Structure formats: C-alpha cells, structure tokens
Amino acid sequence: MSCESCVDAVQKSLQDVAGVQGVEVDLMAQSVLVKTTLPSTQVQALLESTGRQAILKGMGNSLLRNLGAAVAMMGGTGPVQGVVRFLQVSPDCCLIEGTIDGLEPGPHGLHVHQYGDVTQNCASCGEHFNPTGASHGGPRDPQRHLGDLGNVYADAQGRAVFRMEDEQLKLWDVIGRSLVVDAGEDDLGRGGHPLSKISGNSGERLACGIIARSAGLFQNPKQICTCDGLTMWEERHRPAAGEGRKKPAQPPA
Secondary structure, three states, X not given: OOOHHHHHHHHHHHOOOOOEEEEEEEOOOOEEEEEEOOOHHHHHHHHHOOOOXXXXXXXXXXXXXXXXXXXXXXXXXXXXXXXXEEEEEEXXXXXXXXXXXXXXXXXXXXXXXXXXXXXXXXXXXXXXXXXOOOOOOOOOOOOOOOOEEEEEEEOOOOOEEEEEEEOOOOHHHHOOOEEEEEOOOOOOOOOOOOOHHHHOOOOOEEEEEEEEEOOOOOOOOOOEOOOOOOEHHHHOOOOOOOHHHHOOOOOOO
C-alpha cells in the first residue's frame, strides 16, 4: 500500500462481506488487521482481489493476552501437502484452520496423533492423541479422543479449506505432537467396522506434520527468509525448495 486510495481499495474489498466484523488499515505500518470468522485464505483472496499482495503475519485475539499459536506443515510420500494453524483464542476454545491440497474430492479424516515423529513418514506418529483412554468419536461428542477433529472436505480440485473451533483440545497439550490427514472419511465412531471405535476407519495416512509453536498476533517481525536471504515478498511465489527456489516462479493470474 502506498497511498490513501490503496487504503480505500483494501477497506472496500472487505466491506459488507459476511463473516468480517471489522477492518483496521495502517498505511504507515503496511498492515491490515481483520476481525473475522473466515479462513485466512479467504481473507487473503479478498485482499489480493485489489491487485495487491498479502502475507499472513499472525493470528490471535486482540482483546486477550496471547494464549499460544502453532502450525503444522503437512506432507508425505504422495502429492498431499498442507498448512494447518492452531490458535488458543480463549481458555476454552482452540481455533484450527488450514488448507490441504492434493486430496481426492470428498471427506477426509483429520486427527492429532500421539507422537511428533515423522522418521517413518506418518507411520511413526503413533495412534490418535487420547490421554483419557476414550473411544473414538466425533469432534462434538463429549466422549472422544482429544485428537479427533472429524473430517475436512476437499473440493473438485482436491483442496480442503477449513476452519473449526474445538472446546476440548488445548494447544499446550498438542505442541510437539503430529497432525495427520487420512485417505477416507472418518465415520466418527458410528460405523459398524471393527476400526470404527479405534480410528473411525478413515484409511491410509496420506500426509502429516509436527505441530510446532509459531507466532501469534503481532508477534511475527520476520522480513526475510534466513535460509537464503529472500524477502517474504520474494518468497511469496517461489517453491519452498528445488530448482525454482533461486529464481522467480510464474506468479498466479
């Protein structure tokens, strides 16, 4: 953003959008603070509809002290990859939102697993995080594994974008553990299969990632990628590794 017309364009892009409760634009700080119930990817798309680029630099509750944030970078032996963020927005609510690509269209089980061990890909993540010894269930069930997050739904292009609030999971209990997305639908413990009460019979583990502590709201001052000196804006359209890392990738239309 370079002038007041930029500020006006950004504010207009979010005006009267369902799920957006407030917008604060700071031209000097080059920042936009959005109070919303929308996934961050949707907010980013709205901001970039103005012809400008946007980078998420933190999530949190501006009215409460930061209770913790974490992120899981998910991958595996196949094409499935994703980024999922965890935010403890209050003592009783953990916000989980993310984007996972490369899935078959339809529902896929998503679970926090016991170990943050990906030395054997997702096979070494252990079983669902279940400190109370409960049977498998759905995320709204009073009796469930704490790691039971239900299903995420991939669209026709294989992308699942989701945002959920969980009143049982606590961020401080899952940092260092792993997040796993499965090939099939989680039956939430209501199916007739022998694995229904154990894993939801959701099939093969497709991708996983360690849940690592990350920056909360106003806590990410990062300007460059320390591994190779790229600025965050240069990094915006480049792959994380490989040949295209050292030269600009074709930006999206």
